Amino acid sequence: MITVNVKCFSQVMYALDTDILLIELESGATTDTLEKIIRDRADGKLDGVSLRTAVNQKYIPDVVELKDGDEVAFIPPVQGG
Amino acid sequence: MIHVEIINGPITPFPSDNSHQDDGAELVFNGRVRDTEHGENITALEYEQYEGMAEAELRKLAEETMQKYPVHNLFCRHRVGKVNVGEASLHVAIWTKHRKEGLEGMSWFISELKKRIPIWKWAIMEDGSRIPSECTHR
Numbered sequence: 001m002i003t004v005n006v007k008c009f010s011q012v013m014y015a016l017d018t019d020i021l022l023i024e025l026e027s028g029a030t031t032d033t034l035e036k037i038i039r040d041r042a043d044g045k046l047d048g049v050s051l052r053t054a055v056n057q058k059y060i061p062d063v064v065e066l067k068d069g070d071e072v073a074f075i076p077p078v079q080g081g
Numbered sequence: 082m083i084h085v086e087i088i089n090g091p092i093t094p095f096p097s098d099n100s101h102q103d104d105g106a107e108l109v110f111n112g113r114v115r116d117t118e119h120g121e122n123i124t125a126l127e128y129e130q131y132e133g134m135a136e137a138e139l140r141k142l143a144e145e146t147m148q149k150y151p152v153h154n155l156f157c158r159h160r161v162g163k164v165n166v167g168e169a170s171l172h173v174a175i176w177t178k179h180r181k182e183g184l185e186g187m188s189w190f191i192s193e194l195k196k197r198i199p200i201w202k203w204a205i206m207e208d209g210s211r212i213p214s215e216c217t218h219r
Contacts, residue, residue, distance in 0.1 A: 009131060010201035010213045054199070057134035073131060073199070079214060080128075080135075080159060080200035081112045081171050081191060 002027055002068040006038065011076040015045035025066060031055065032063045038074055049076050082154045083147065085139045087130055087200075089162040095174040104153055104176040106183040110191065112171035114164050118204040118214050127211065128161040128170060131199035135159075138198050142190065150186035152177050157190075159200065 006021040013019050016038070023037065031053050039046050051074040053060050059075075066072065084095075097107060114126050130136075143155045154176040164170045173190065177183035204214045 007131065009129060009199065010203075014213050054131070054134060057131070057137065059138075059197075073134075075131070075199055076201070078195070078197065078199055079202045080198045081195045 001025065002029065002066060002070075004034065004066050004068075004070045004072050006034070007071060007073040009073065009075065010079075011046065011049055012038070012042070012051070012074055015042035028065060030063050030065050031060065031072065034066065034072060035074055046076075051076055083140065083143045084154075084156040085136065085143050085159075086157075087136050087139070087159050087161055089160070092158050092160060092169045092172045094172055095156045095158075097174075101154070101176045104178055106175075106177045106180040108173075108175045108177075108180075108183045108187050110171070110173045110187055111169045112191075113169050114166050116166045121204075122207050123166065123204045124207060125163050125165045125205040126170065126214065127163045127203040127205060128159075129201045129203065130161045135199050139194070142193055142198065145193075146186055146190045149189065150177070150182050152182065152186045155186075155190065157194075159194075159198075161200065163205070 001024050003022055003024050006023055008016055008019050054073045054075055056071050152175055156174045158172045160170045175183050175187050202214045203211050205211055
């Protein structure tokens with residue numbers, strides 16, 4: 001098993017009512033598996049919300065395998081400016 | 082030269098002085114908080130960042146802008162925390178030899194900032210409630 005830290009911002013924070021989650025996954029789990037878990041926990045509140053994935057504070061273009069201790073964020077549309 | 086920072090507090094503008102002798106154009110942009118969000122009155126926006134990643138991405142974007150356009154200096158300050166209506170949340174200054182590349186570089190930098198820098202805003206409504214500014218789950 002591995003444990004990852006999921007940081008939650010904006011609509012993700014609002015949907016899950018928390019800014020951080022510790023989630024245990026099977027070894028070899030990937031970012032898309034984790035995204036499905038997050039969306040399921042949101043109980044429909046993230047339906048239709050596009051999420052970009054960042055691992056250890058960097059955007060990743062594709063699905064990657066997660067490692068123990070990774071920091072993951074599913075980033076909803078940004079709104080700076 | 083690049084100078085980017087994310088600050089929690091009022092923005093002090095970058096100085097406009099006579100030291101940029103190779104540059105014929107100095108462009109300054111201030112983004113300010115409007116009094117409505119999606120047609121509803123607000124009192125402020127509260128900006129949230131992904132601490133660490135937001136400033137790193139902002140620096141990367143500034144570097145890309147200077148590779149894409151002949152910009153000599155790009156300075157940017159972005160606020161986080163509560164920003165009242167009318168106050169500046171974003172301040173950008175760019176120096177270039179000619180105005181055309183400065184205007185294009187400024188436009189591209191701000192457009193990209195709005196697409197990729199992990200900063201979000203929460204609307205503070207007149208009743209004091211706080212909601213993600215794009216959220217429909219009120």
